[in-house]
Amino acid sequence: MKLAAFSVVLAVAAILSGMSAPRDLGPKTPGPIQFMLSTTFSTGAYPSGIAAGDFNNDGIPDLAYVSSHDGAICVALGNGDGTFGPCLDSSSSYSPYTVAVGKFDGENLDAVVGDLDYGNGLAMFGDGTGYFTSNTPLITNDHVPGGIVVGDFNGDGNNDVAMTDTAGQGHVYLFLGNGDGTFQPVRKFSTGGHVPTVILAGDFNGDGKLDLAVLNTAGGVSHGSLAILLGRGNGSFDAPLLYKFPERENHERTALYNPSAIAVGDFNNDNRLDVAVSFRDSILHDMGYARILLGNGDGTFQQGALENAGQQPNWIAAADFNGDGNTDLVLACAPDENQGEISVLVGNGDGTFQPRVTFPVDGSAPVQLAVADFNGDGKPDVATVNQSSSTISVLLNTTVFPHIGQPPQNHSPTVPRFADGVPS
Numbered sequence: 001m002k003l004a005a006f007s008v009v010l011a012v013a014a015i016l017s018g019m020s021a022p023r024d025l026g027p028k029t030p031g032p033i034q035f036m037l038s039t040t041f042s043t044g045a046y047p048s049g050i051a052a053g054d055f056n057n058d059g060i061p062d063l064a065y066v067s068s069h070d071g072a073i074c075v076a077l078g079n080g081d082g083t084f085g086p087c088l089d090s091s092s093s094y095s096p097y098t099v100a101v102g103k104f105d106g107e108n109l110d111a112v113v114g115d116l117d118y119g120n121g122l123a124m125f126g127d128g129t130g131y132f133t134s135n136t137p138l139i140t141n142d143h144v145p146g147g148i149v150v151g152d153f154n155g156d157g158n159n160d161v162a163m164t165d166t167a168g169q170g171h172v173y174l175f176l177g178n179g180d181g182t183f184q185p186v187r188k189f190s191t192g193g194h195v196p197t198v199i200l201a202g203d204f205n206g207d208g209k210l211d212l213a214v215l216n217t218a219g220g221v222s223h224g225s226l227a228i229l230l231g232r233g234n235g236s237f238d239a240p241l242l243y244k245f246p247e248r249e250n251h252e253r254t255a256l257y258n259p260s261a262i263a264v265g266d267f268n269n270d271n272r273l274d275v276a277v278s279f280r281d282s283i284l285h286d287m288g289y290a291r292i293l294l295g296n297g298d299g300t301f302q303q304g305a306l307e308n309a310g311q312q313p314n315w316i317a318a319a320d321f322n323g324d325g326n327t328d329l330v331l332a333c334a335p336d337e338n339q340g341e342i343s344v345l346v347g348n349g350d351g352t353f354q355p356r357v358t359f360p361v362d363g364s365a366p367v368q369l370a371v372a373d374f375n376g377d378g379k380p381d382v383a384t385v386n387q388s389s390s391t392i393s394v395l396l397n398t399t400v401f402p403h404i405g406q407p408p409q410n411h412s413p414t415v416p417r418f419a420d421g422v423p424s
Helices: none
Strands: 035-044 049-053 060-066 072-078 084-089 097-104 110-115 120-124 133-138 146-149 162-167 169-175 187-202 211-218 225-229 242-244 259-266 274-281 285-297 301-311 313-319 328-336 337-347 358-359 368-372 381-385 391-399
Touching: 035 084, 035 358, 049 097, 049 110, 049 368, 049 381, 060 084, 060 097, 060 391, 072 097, 072 274, 097 146, 110 133, 110 146, 120 162, 146 211, 146 391, 162 187, 169 211, 187 225, 187 259, 211 259, 259 285, 259 337, 274 301, 274 313, 285 328, 301 313, 301 328, 301 337, 328 368, 337 381, 358 391
Parallel strands: 146 187, 259 313, 313 368
Antiparallel strands: 035 391, 049 060, 060 072, 072 084, 097 110, 110 120, 120 133, 146 162, 162 169, 169 187, 187 211, 211 225, 225 242, 259 274, 274 285, 285 301, 313 328, 328 337, 337 358, 368 381, 381 391
């Protein structure tokens, strides 16, 4: 998996008047983290998933969202300035709950959704205009899908799909793509825990083969676990390596804290992938937090920092939001039923983070977010899908990036110019 990088343009001019003098190149350190609410637009009722990608091949990131209530999968085409056109609806008879993007037939950007009613996946093929005109079912005949990730898990150059279930003993369902829009029969792997939800891909042991990170949100005497399934490079995985969460991660509180999401990035700049886990207070609806798990480079982790993350964090993602070369975190939080916000934790580059900075979301109950450069200024922006208010909010990053001779190295694997969700 390549690590995403954000280019900072540096103009250098020579003054040809007998002697040369450099121009004022601006600040050498990033400014305070800043986001501006760009636009909020309506969606179908109670949207639950969001993904960014270029669905009409114009080089500008668009947004896809799904709503199980309406059976909708819609694409809002980006205008390149942080605003979006009307949603193009490719509704179906299914109840899509989660969404990811990839290229499954070698043509335009496609999407894959998890169906809430039947527990299967559905690969939906884009026509290059923002609509999905055909689909292929990904049959599991099992439980409700939890998370979806796209990657090449057998090294053949084709996009594959991995999904989790959310009931009983947890499993990952793997569909190897043939590159022509068809898939091989499903393969099934244990996650070693219960109620797996979020699933991400990365190389956690440095062997060049794509692995899986799965969040088990419950299981036994612990309150869930992080499962790492090391890939063998042939479409199969080793037995899961588990990092179990204590029953109560924050021992200063009496409430129970439940894991809600995970993000992957190199948080201490040692060229090993780490994981950040968001936890929310399930009883008092009080302050949530993020636990940093530092990768040992072999698929195992050591406990890192515990950071305040905001109230009721539902989602977490990693990117370099201030251009200093360190990976930061952003969380979608729901302080109460009538409001939402994002919390940004600026990374120090050693596995710790600065105190969170919050920005309001013009919507309620943001349940997921997507990160991409929506206005083409080289900075990662944030879009939240707000379930209770049935809206999407786009927050543009207005942080002053440092002007340096070389582009900063961003250790997050998440945000190119347009984030199509496909590891490369």
